[in-house]
Amino acid sequence: MGINGIGGISAMIDQTNTSAANSKANALQNSLSGDLKSATDEELMDVCKEFEAYFIEQVMKEVEKTIPKTEEDSTMSQYTDFFKEQMMQDLAAEISDKQSIGLAQQMYEQMKRNYSL
Numbered sequence: 001m002g003i004n005g006i007g008g009i010s011a012m013i014d015q016t017n018t019s020a021a022n023s024k025a026n027a028l029q030n031s032l033s034g035d036l037k038s039a040t041d042e043e044l045m046d047v048c049k050e051f052e053a054y055f056i057e058q059v060m061k062e063v064e065k066t067i068p069k070t071e072e073d074s075t076m077s078q079y080t081d082f083f084k085e086q087m088m089q090d091l092a093a094e095i096s097d098k099q100s101i102g103l104a105q106q107m108y109e110q111m112k113r114n115y116s117l
Contacts, residue, residue, distance in 0.1 A: 044111060048104035049096050055103060057092035064088075 039047070064084075069077075096104060 045104065045108050048107040048111070049100075051107065052101065052104040053089075053093045053096035056095050056101065057088050060088050060092060 095101070
């Protein structure tokens with residue numbers, strides 16, 4: 001794949017973002033679909049927190065789509081989108097870890113109750 005000016009860089013950034021998002025979703029899917037019966041309580045809660053962070057990240061992305069874009073924003077958007085993606089992932093993980101919206105705790109309790117984990 002050659003780099004053809006800004007369009008080529010933009011395509012590379014888009015491909016990297018898509019690949020990173022797919023990789024994260026696949027890793028989370030593997031964690032959730034694994035055999036959790038042998039997991040410790042701490043490992044189970046970690047998986048629930050990972051899901052909560054992923055959920056928060058997706059909500060933040062959808063909220064960001066509602067913000068009107070100006071013409072000035074579009075000139076640098078290819079470059080800022082890459083860093084914005086990483087910032088949203090980090091912020092979502094921090095919210096889930098330190099403040100929590102309660103989703104991870106609810107999932108944890110339901111899994112313990114319903115699946116006898």
